[in-house]
Amino acid sequence: xxxxxxxxxxxxxxIGSIFxxxxxxxxxxxxxxxxxxxAQGNMFVLGGFAAFFLANExxxxxxxxxxxxxxxxxxxxxxxxxxxxxAPLRSSVEQDSWLISTVAFSxxxxxxxxxxxxxxxxxxxxxxxxxxxxxxxxxxxxxxAIGAMFFWYFALRIFLRHTFLGLAISALSQDFDAAxxxxxxxxRLQLLAFAISxxxxxxxxxxxxxxxxxxxDAGLRYVLNGFVxxxxxxxxxxxxxxxxxxxxxxxxxxxxxxIGGAYQDLASLLLLVAILxxxxxxxxxxxxxxxx
Amino acid sequence: xxxxxxxxxxxxxxxxxxxxxxxxxxxxxxxxxxAITGFVPSILGNSYWVHTFQxxxxxxxxxxxxxxxxxxxxxxxxxxxxxxxxxxxxxAIFFGLHDWPFLLAAxxxxxxxxxxxxxxxxxxxxxxYFHLGFVTLSAAIVFPQLLMSLDKxxxxxxxxxxxxxxxxxxxxxxxxxxxxxxxxxxxIALAIHYAIRRSxxxxxxxxxxxxxxxxxxxxxxxxxxxFIAFIIAAIGTGVCGILYLPAVSFVSPQGFxxxxxxVFFFAVVVGGRGQMLxxxxxxxxxxxxxxxxLAQFVEYRLLIYGLLTLLTVILFPDGIVGSxxxxxARRGVTGRGEQAFRVDRFLETLEGGRETRPGDEVVVEVRxxxxxxxxxxxxxxxxxxxxxxEIHGLIGANGSGKTSLLNVLSGxxxxxxxxxxxxGEDATRRSADRIADMGIGRTFQTPRIFPQFSLWDNLRLGIxxxxxxxxxxxxxxxxxLEAEFAQDSAELLSHGQRRLVxxxxxxxxxxxxxxxxxxxxxxxxxxxxxxxxxxxFLARRMGKTIILVEHDLELVWDIADTITVMEQGRVVASGSxxxxxxxxxxxxxxxxxxRA
Numbered sequence: 111x112x113x114x115x116x117x118x119x120x121x122x123x124x125i126g127s128i129f130x131x132x133x134x135x136x137x138x139x140x141x142x143x144x145x146x147x148x149a150q151g152n153m154f155v156l157g158g159f160a161a162f163f164l165a166n167e168x169x170x171x172x173x174x175x176x177x178x179x180x181x182x183x184x185x186x187x188x189x190x191x192x193x194x195x196x197a198p199l200r201s202s203v204e205q206d207s208w209l210i211s212t213v214a215f216s217x218x219x220x221x222x223x224x225x226x227x228x229x230x231x232x233x234x235x236x237x238x239x240x241x242x243x244x245x246x247x248x249x250x251x252x253x254x255a256i257g258a259m260f261f262w263y264f265a266l267r268i269f270l271r272h273t274f275l276g277l278a279i280s281a282l283s284q285d286f287d288a289a290x291x292x293x294x295x296x297x298r299l300q301l302l303a304f305a306i307s308x309x310x311x312x313x314x315x316x317x318x319x320x321x322x323x324x325x326x327d328a329g330l331r332y333v334l335n336g337f338v339x340x341x342x343x344x345x346x347x348x349x350x351x352x353x354x355x356x357x358x359x360x361x362x363x364x365x366x367x368x369i370g371g372a373y374q375d376l377a378s379l380l381l382l383v384a385i386l387x388x389x390x391x392x393x394x395x396x397x398x399x400x401x402x
Numbered sequence: 403x404x405x406x407x408x409x410x411x412x413x414x415x416x417x418x419x420x421x422x423x424x425x426x427x428x429x430x431x432x433x434x435x436x437a438i439t440g441f442v443p444s445i446l447g448n449s450y451w452v453h454t455f456q457x458x459x460x461x462x463x464x465x466x467x468x469x470x471x472x473x474x475x476x477x478x479x480x481x482x483x484x485x486x487x488x489x490x491x492x493x494a495i496f497f498g499l500h501d502w503p504f505l506l507a508a509x510x511x512x513x514x515x516x517x518x519x520x521x522x523x524x525x526x527x528x529x530x531y532f533h534l535g536f537v538t539l540s541a542a543i544v545f546p547q548l549l550m551s552l553d554k555x556x557x558x559x560x561x562x563x564x565x566x567x568x569x570x571x572x573x574x575x576x577x578x579x580x581x582x583x584x585x586x587x588x589x590i591a592l593a594i595h596y597a598i599r600r601s602x603x604x605x606x607x608x609x610x611x612x613x614x615x616x617x618x619x620x621x622x623x624x625x626x627x628x629f630i631a632f633i634i635a636a637i638g639t640g641v642c643g644i645l646y647l648p649a650v651s652f653v654s655p656q657g658f659x660x661x662x663x664x665v666f667f668f669a670v671v672v673g674g675r676g677q678m679l680x681x682x683x684x685x686x687x688x689x690x691x692x693x694x695x696l697a698q699f700v701e702y703r704l705l706i707y708g709l710l711t712l713l714t715v716i717l718f719p720d721g722i723v724g725s726x727x728x729x730x731a732r733r734g735v736t737g738r739g740e741q742a743f744r745v746d747r748f749l750e751t752l753e754g755g756r757e758t759r760p761g762d763e764v765v766v767e768v769r770x771x772x773x774x775x776x777x778x779x780x781x782x783x784x785x786x787x788x789x790x791x792e793i794h795g796l797i798g799a800n801g802s803g804k805t806s807l808l809n810v811l812s813g814x815x816x817x818x819x820x821x822x823x824x825x826g827e828d829a830t831r832r833s834a835d836r837i838a839d840m841g842i843g844r845t846f847q848t849p850r851i852f853p854q855f856s857l858w859d860n861l862r863l864g865i866x867x868x869x870x871x872x873x874x875x876x877x878x879x880x881x882x883l884e885a886e887f888a889q890d891s892a893e894l895l896s897h898g899q900r901r902l903v904x905x906x907x908x909x910x911x912x913x914x915x916x917x918x919x920x921x922x923x924x925x926x927x928x929x930x931x932x933x934x935x936x937x938x939f940l941a942r943r944m945g946k947t948i949i950l951v952e953h954d955l956e957l958v959w960d961i962a963d964t965i966t967v968m969e970q971g972r973v974v975a976s977g978s979x980x981x982x983x984x985x986x987x988x989x990x991x992x993x994x995x996x997r998a
Binding site for chain 1: 478480521524525527528529532533535536537539540541543544547548550551660664667668671701702704705707708709711712715716719
């Protein structure tokens with residue numbers, strides 16, 4: 111019984127950290143552009159594929175070297191995607207086009223992965239050995255997930271509050287027109303936000319590849335759970351993702367243990383509906399940010 | 403085609419103006435296209451094409467409802483395939499596994515689809531936009547998972563086969579009852595979409611989608627509109643599911659994965675968002691191209707869907723039909739210049755009333771109203787009394803709390819302390835739509851004019867928002883406006899004319915209290931003079947009470963009966979224009995002439 115609670119708590123927190131990382135990558139792009147990038151789940155899975163192709167069963171040194179490579183590769187891809195997504199917004203008054211184009215991107219990446227890699231999940235071996243917590247064997251990647259969540263939380267916090275570029279991006283999320291009027295290179299800052307989001311999910315996918323489903327059709331599930339984590343925490347609040355992510359992860363684990371693995375996504379969906387009904391601005395969201 | 407053209411000419415009016423909306427001809431062309439693809443294969447006896455176009459036409463019907471939801475209600479759903487699947491699967495379960503009569507099973511299927519729609523509709527009461535995109539998308543992901551894991555009821559991966567020879571039996575000309583139903587249903591779906599769009603409900607939905615605060619100031623509740631839209635779309639799509647079952651004779655979880663929902667969504671985008679023909683052309687391209695025309699590359703179909711959609715968004719965001727329509731509209735546009743929208747002539751018809759003076763009855767009263775935004779106190783313990791029939795000017799520097807007060811009075815934001823009464827009733831905690839229904843009209847700093855509507859439909863929103871029966875005078879005015887502007891576009895109107903449209907909207911609403919938020923900003927000198935005349939007419943001839951937030955002090959002094967001066971959220975002076983001219987609190991505002 112105690113072991114089960116422990117497993118649920120540890121695994122829930124670890125898987126939840128992944129959702130929190132995806133939620134943070136949502137937040138930075140959303141803050142700078144108002145866009146929620148539906149393709150981020152597939153970009154995350156690409157990080158996992160990068161781990162398979164670049165560093166499967168590799169030694170620690172090579173693996174450490176490949177970590178930033180994977181992050182940069184995904185960041186480049188997300189930046190290109192961001193550039194294409196933002197391009198029609200330059201002229202069009204209507205702003206929903208990003209919703210369509212990011213979903214289209216998500217579909218295209220999934221389709222390309224399906225065509226080139228087939229429908230099956232890849233198994234990735236990481237260099238970090240599994241360890242025991244109170245006698246329960248825990249894959250090393252779980253620790254990496256939690257570590258990555260805290261690393262990116264603090265890195266983003268320092269970047270957004272204490273560097274010029276970070277402050278400029280924060281200014282975009284406060285008041286778009288004022289930032290433009292103040293002479294900030296809005297489009298380049300937005301692309302930078304896309305790049306950072308790619309760096310977050312690219313490295314995250316690489317680190318946790320051994321414990322996620324590295325498969326062509328997995329992206330949508332991750333993007334959804336990441337979104338639920340973002341909504342629970344309050345969209346725009348990175349602090350909220352630290353709570354929202356693990357909460358979604360634990361609820362998913364609890365569902366898997368008590369009801370069945372097939373019902374995890376249903377649990378996330380119901381959690382999302384419940385949060386939107388009861389507290390649409392999330393736990394840490396500003397109520398003014400809510401658009402009702 | 404010939405029929406649609408004659409009808410087009412008739413609708414265009416006697417002056418032969420090009421029609422504003424091509425919805426009707428598009429719908430009629432749609433009927434023809436659906437009829438051809440629905441009936442011709444059966445008449446020719448080609449069973450492959452019969453089957454293919456049955457599926458295509460079911461998908462077209464589902465996309466019609468997606469289109470309605472997408473544009474008329476402004477909601478992006480990635481889960482319409484779930485509703486179709488619920489309709490099909492639940493019908494299959496009761497008909498195929500439990501031997502219920504088909505109609506009864508179909509009713510259960512429809513109920514299930516509606517219940518699924520509720521899952522989308524309830525969050526829609528609170529939130530919109532990408533939130534609902536994620537709710538619907540996760541439903542699309544969860545649905546096939548549930549079909550697999552609830553195998554006790556659904557037969558799991560094996561799916562359910564049904565046999566319905568009766569529906570496939572030929573009646574005449576090779577047509578079976580099923581063929582007839584499946585060909586007629588998308589036409590019904592199109593007709594429903596067209597009818598809703600032309601109805602008050604449709605206009606309300608669209609306003610709610612385009613400008614929630616304008617909607618609320620017209621007495622519309624945006625959440626309720628979204629809710630209704632999702633339910634209508636769920637029922638319409640559920641029927642598609644019921645038809646899907648006999649058409650395919652088999653349901654399995656793989657048939658209802660995310661891809662199906664994406665097909666409907668992408669079809670609407672590629673075909674042309676909001677166009678009546680969009681779903682038809684969209685499904686033909688998105689579904690037929692990869693699945694039939696390029697059947698040897700069927701594993702590339704997701705890639706083709708995605709690429710087609712991405713290219714559409716980047717290269718021609720209006721979609722195929724939308725781009726053609728845009729080209730047609732551009733050729734047909736007939737702007738009537740500065741004078742396109744004049745109201746004097748119309749108001750003359752109301753000129754019978756005698757001059758009224760402000761009464762003693764207080765119709766708007768604020769008692770100690772305080773509104774804070776975080777630390778900032780925008781409105782600070784304000785007391786205000788406005789008498790019936792009075793023109794009440796509210797002046798003060800930027801940030802003095804005028805617009806905040808106006809937003810409180812119209813219910814768009816709520817007081818933190820104090821209260822206010824409208825016509826003697828406490829309205830402090832009432833929502834904007836309920837306040838609008840108390841006979842309040844308002845204009846916004848940027849006029850809320852919707853180019854999607856004809857000029858007349860823009861005005862008509864006022865009639866839609868009216869509570870109770872209107873007066874005969876206004877009905878006559880409305881008829882005259884309709885005759886003149888039914889086919890005019892509102893897109894080319896100048897800023898000043900847009901302002902007039904908003905004012906006329908409030909007149910048609912028969913609001914007896916009207917709030918103006920900086921109405922003179924951006925008006926030319928001539929427009930300003932006309933506007934002053936109009937406001938005076940509203941108050942003196944029509945007995946309306948006017949609250950005017952304005953920076954143009956000359957205008958305010960010219961027309962106002964009472965002037966209230968605000969500074970940093972507080973009322974610093976209030977009285978007649980003459981008294982105010984001599985008030986020391988106001989003197990400094992006149993430095994360098996009578997402009998603030």
